[in-house]
Amino acid sequence: MKTTSVMIVGVGGQGSLLASRLLGTLLTDEGYDVKVSEVHGMSQRGGSVVTYVRYGEKVYSPIVTEGECDYIISFEKLEAARYAGCLRKGGKIIVNTQEIDPMPVITGAAEYPTNVLEELKDKGFDIDDFDALTPAVEAGSAKAVNIVLMGHFARHTDIPKDKWVKALEKVVKPQFIDMNLKAFDLGFNG
């Protein structure tokens, strides 16, 4: 089988490491060969972060480059646009419509490109955009945006929901599992 490539992109601090751990655990349990590439260190400090998850029969490279990505899961609008060039023809972008100003926007050196998703759609990009922040807050914390998004992404895969839930129970601390299960459900049904 062909290797499937997923990119999880967002802003440092939004919880992309937990999202990639969830996906990596799930795919390993499903019997795939899996490679995950994470970001640690300086770039995590509010910077643009990208995590790669690749799975298939035999996966070599842990990273994804231009035109190779099947799914981009973006925690933030601007970040979806930043990495859009990695999407392969016919790939899909799942994006939280939340806007987080980067420092050049805060200082007034640049403007936030609010229409960027519409422009991409006009160019033929397949984009599933939705608000993941409101359901995250409803589930109990703005920090659950990552799991809401993964719940939403789960619908695009052919892995049954109960397998996702099992993987979620493995990667989330017991005291936070109820909130995260709710966040996953809201994302899945949202």
Added chain:
Amino acid sequence: MKKLLIGNEAVAWGLYNGGIGLVSSYPGTPSTEITEFLAKHDDIHSEWAPNEKVAMETAFGASLAGMRSVCAMKHVGLNVAADPLFTLSYTGVTGGMVVCVADDPAMHSSQNEQDSRHYAIAAKVPMLEPSDSAEAYTFAKSAFELSEKYDTPVLLRMCTRIAHSQCVVDIGEREEAPLKEYVKQPSKYIMMPGYAKQRHPVVEERTEKLRALAEESIYNRVEMADDREIGIITSGCSYLYVREVFGDSVSVLKIGMPNPLPEKLIRDFAAKVKKLYVIEELDPVIENHVKALGIEVTGKSLFSAIGEFSQKTIRESFLKEGYAVKDVPEAQGEAPAVPGRPPMMCSGCPHRGMYYTLVKNHITVLGDIGCYTLGAVAPLNALDSTLCMGASISGIHGFNAARGKETEKKTVAVIGDSTFMHSGMTGLVNIAYNATNSTVIILDNSITGMTGHQQNPTTGYNIKGDPAAKVNLEALCKALGINRVRVVDPYDLKACEEAVLEELAVEEPSVIISRRPCVLLKYVKPKTPLKVDQDKCRGCKKCMKMGCPSISFKEGKARIDNTLCVGCGVCEQLCAFGAIGGNEK
């Protein structure tokens, strides 16, 4: 047990199952997690040392005592530990000793992209280099035996991509390595000229034995394909990218031991293929070796010495060569140009108040290595230099010695608590001893921040989180010869300004300890987020000058994001119109 592991966790499991008894390290991205994962095991001694040199010498002491030992560091940390390394090569080991070093091609979190393989060559010690987590586990586990058999420390080279990428690893059981008997061996362990002269030939003989091992070890392997048009010698993550582009359709010599390199293996491989390439990140180490054997090869003329590779860079290089590469990906379209998102100091970061004070007073700032290096970016642009661990303090001494009165009243050095313990103290002694009127600010956020919250000798806790001896920075600075030492709270802008201006004005060296724990620490409870009274806000943007990510400017007024704001109150002190508030309780 099969588990999905990042490379660093795989290394930790390999070392653990290989019989490690002690690990001593200083944190540094991308090496930090090796030691963090080892510290989870209570049956071994684990610790954060004040710096890499101390860590390596601690590991040496344990090896001398007969225990299998490890130290782990990032590439620039090996510069700090280079002194013991070069002579450890002469003494060799009693208990096996492994030095893990993690390079950072593309500088994700580093100040340079030096290639650690040069250290293995220069110090004449073997180096292993895995390509993924599974190999990292195997290589790490085997390294102790290699070390003991050949009586040498072993370098295990990681890089960011391998250290922080996950793949499935089959983790076996721990093999206990009993403490070896301690025997006094002056001619092996006292490296004074008479004895060292006897040891150098031993080192040279060892290299020859290791070169023989390189010809037939598990570390280097030939993977021949039917196609013999081209042959590729590669190592580390480059191997993965080569396989990603070509699958198993090209012949590959995979190098897992970059020092010493084999000769016969390379000659035989080269003879079987029409055109030979070397694909290695950073410097042409393998390439130069191949060329020295008199074999024609293409390397850095096609594959850059700068940054990381990917399947894309390798694919494009071969297309440039006119080589037909299959399955070239087709993108949906180009990404639009969007504003950058550089990393920055967090909301409520205690460094911000002090930096704002320095910028406001137009002070020249010699910086150092840590989260506070982010003070260099807009809008603060607070720093004038950042070189290496400790260079802020040594640097300001030289700066003021060169320019004297002209600069000493308007220049400071800034350094974090952990970096000060690492290599700031000796510089401070030099300021006192050789007398420049320098002002040093220790940005004490009570943790090693950038690498992800490791304890250090100033925090009062050890690597396990247990209470430990706590260095008193005030007393330490005084003992090092600085009479003027004062502490300020960086959330109090008035106090910061007072302290900075007073200490710059006095005619003697001084230290200001800017003390407030990192807001990301679990015990630091955020306060109620602040609000901007939209009626009172005049849109003067003064609050935006300190670069807080919580504050944005919309429709002519400042706004505070209540999901990010931790209520530190620094912006409130900046507002001349009393528009910011809301957490008075």
